[in-house]
Amino acid sequence: MTMNVLLFMVSCILTHNFIFSRFLGCCPFLGVSSKVETSVSMGLAVTFVMTIASLFCWLIYHLLLVPLDITYMSTISFILVIAALVQFVEMFLKKSSPTLYSALGIYLPLITTNCAVLGVATLNMNEGYGLLQAVLNGTFSALGFLLAIVLMAGVRERLETSHIPACMKGFPITLVSAGLMAVAFMGFQGLVP
Amino acid sequence: MTILIAGALLAVLGLVFGGVLTFANKKFHVEIDERVAQVRECLGGANCGACGYAGCDAFAAAVVAGDAPVNGCTPAGQKGADAIGKIMGKSANAGERMVARVLCQGESGIAKERYQYDGYQSCATAAGLAGGPKDCRFACLGLGDCMDKCAFDAIRMENGIAHIDAEKCTACGMCVKTCPRSVIRLLPLSQSVMVRCRNSDTARTARAVCMDACIGCGRCKKECQYDAIVVENGYARILPDKCTRCGACAAVCPCKCITIEGAKTAEAAS
Numbered sequence: 001m002t003m004n005v006l007l008f009m010v011s012c013i014l015t016h017n018f019i020f021s022r023f024l025g026c027c028p029f030l031g032v033s034s035k036v037e038t039s040v041s042m043g044l045a046v047t048f049v050m051t052i053a054s055l056f057c058w059l060i061y062h063l064l065l066v067p068l069d070i071t072y073m074s075t076i077s078f079i080l081v082i083a084a085l086v087q088f089v090e091m092f093l094k095k096s097s098p099t100l101y102s103a104l105g106i107y108l109p110l111i112t113t114n115c116a117v118l119g120v121a122t123l124n125m126n127e128g129y130g131l132l133q134a135v136l137n138g139t140f141s142a143l144g145f146l147l148a149i150v151l152m153a154g155v156r157e158r159l160e161t162s163h164i165p166a167c168m169k170g171f172p173i174t175l176v177s178a179g180l181m182a183v184a185f186m187g188f189q190g191l192v193p
Numbered sequence: 194m195t196i197l198i199a200g201a202l203l204a205v206l207g208l209v210f211g212g213v214l215t216f217a218n219k220k221f222h223v224e225i226d227e228r229v230a231q232v233r234e235c236l237g238g239a240n241c242g243a244c245g246y247a248g249c250d251a252f253a254a255a256v257v258a259g260d261a262p263v264n265g266c267t268p269a270g271q272k273g274a275d276a277i278g279k280i281m282g283k284s285a286n287a288g289e290r291m292v293a294r295v296l297c298q299g300e301s302g303i304a305k306e307r308y309q310y311d312g313y314q315s316c317a318t319a320a321g322l323a324g325g326p327k328d329c330r331f332a333c334l335g336l337g338d339c340m341d342k343c344a345f346d347a348i349r350m351e352n353g354i355a356h357i358d359a360e361k362c363t364a365c366g367m368c369v370k371t372c373p374r375s376v377i378r379l380l381p382l383s384q385s386v387m388v389r390c391r392n393s394d395t396a397r398t399a400r401a402v403c404m405d406a407c408i409g410c411g412r413c414k415k416e417c418q419y420d421a422i423v424v425e426n427g428y429a430r431i432l433p434d435k436c437t438r439c440g441a442c443a444a445v446c447p448c449k450c451i452t453i454e455g456a457k458t459a460e461a462a463s
Contacts, residue, residue: 024361060206077206084210088217095221163313 005136011192012140018116019148020185025116032107035061039153043146045107047139049089050120053082054138057121058131071125078121086112110130118146148185152178194349209250228257228280237268237346243365256281267291268345268363289366290382293347297376298389298450299332301353304403309338320373328402331392333376338366350377359454384433386440388413393426400448407450411443 018024025046033040057078065071090108093101111117120141123190153176164173233253241261243267255261256277261285264274270290287381310319310326314336319325323335336352347361359382368377376391384404388407392399396408407428414422414429421435431442442450
């Protein structure tokens with residue numbers, strides 16, 4: 001059991017990394033990765049939301065959509081769930097934990113439009129995961145996202161001070177680095193059978 | 194039939210979520226002082242950090258909480274301070290408007306260069322390479338660290354030194370902090386007469402590295418009738434409080450390093 005969970009974790013974080021192998025959540029990955037601290041906040045907010053979204057989407061799918069035989073409605077209902085959930089979590093945090101709220105700041109509402117969240121919900125459904133596995137998938141995949149965005153922020157902080165040809169400055173060099181990182185992550189393929 | 198079920202499900206889900214959110218909004222309602230948003234509107238909005246807070250939002254919250262002065266935002270100026278004062282019910286006097294000035298005239302050709310710098314275009318980096326490309330240890334390096342930091346687009350690089358547009362400058366002080374040579378100072382806007390050099394080497398050394406260097410000869414000090422000039426550390430300095438902007442010092446300066454702001458434009462116009 002423990003072994004299986006560990007393998008699943010490695011698979012979610014490294015081999016099937018959301019950004020580098022599934023190419024989901026690229027927008028915040030490029031948008032919020034200019035500083036390590038902000039990228040950590042973003043990663044944590046995503047982890048938080050993806051875990052809860054996995055749970056709720058699984059419940060909606062298996063308790064409502066499957067019995068009613070309208071599974072084709074999954075995408076739109078997942079979007080609804082995620083949007084409502086993020087709103088709710090934001091209000092809840094504002095009241096109960098202002099510190100966490102100000103740490104996550106603007107990133108929390110931004111996650112509504114993060115395709116990685118919808119992606120994990122859809123994946124859980126397509127792979128036919130059970131409830132526990134779905135939630136674990138949400139958490140671990142988000143940790144993979146956290147790892148990727150923090151690594152990227154580190155790379156970009158270094159890029160700031162390096163001598164880059166004018167035509168490559170800014171976005172071009174960022175995309176090239178992201179591509180190289182994706183290639184590096186391909187090295188993890190085959191780690192999990 | 195299925196389309197009805199699908200529609201009904203979405204409607205129900207929407208209603209349930211809407212209900213939950215409405216309830217949550219009531220339940221978790223947090224009182225926020227609406228003045229914070231109003232104060233935030235009046236600020237410079239550049240998140241420059243000159244006020245000492247993490248950003249405009251943090252400063253606005255501090256003003257409302259009473260921790261920060263209403264005139265703490267330099268970019269907003271007197272106008273902003275008045276507006277914030279009105280919101281907070283306090284009167285504000287921002288004091289005289291300050292402006293950042295580059296106290297160096299070492300353009301390329303005037304200040305001697307000891308090597309050609311072709312590395313990363315940053316003053317801080319260049320200054321670390323054998324003391325920078327210019328012979329003068331105090332000169333503006335002209336690679337634009339201040340220009341990059343300026344949130345108001347008030348600084349431009351020309352002939353190897355920085356120029357600051359007094360109209361656009363809000364005296365936030367970012368350039369002053371950034372400059373590795375400390376040649377940028379905040380001075381009152383009305384202080385039109387200034388000594389544009391901070392070279393504290395001896396006269397001979399200073400003159401050897403720059404045509405426009407202050408050699409600390411003291412002729413301006415003798416000429417000044419108001420005791421507004423002090424010569425210290427090898428260069429002259431004008432005290433804004435005593436100076437009457439008569440310009441007599443500029444006329445006698447043998448090194449042309451005392452300038453009168455505005456005079457140049459008048460000459461160019463005529």
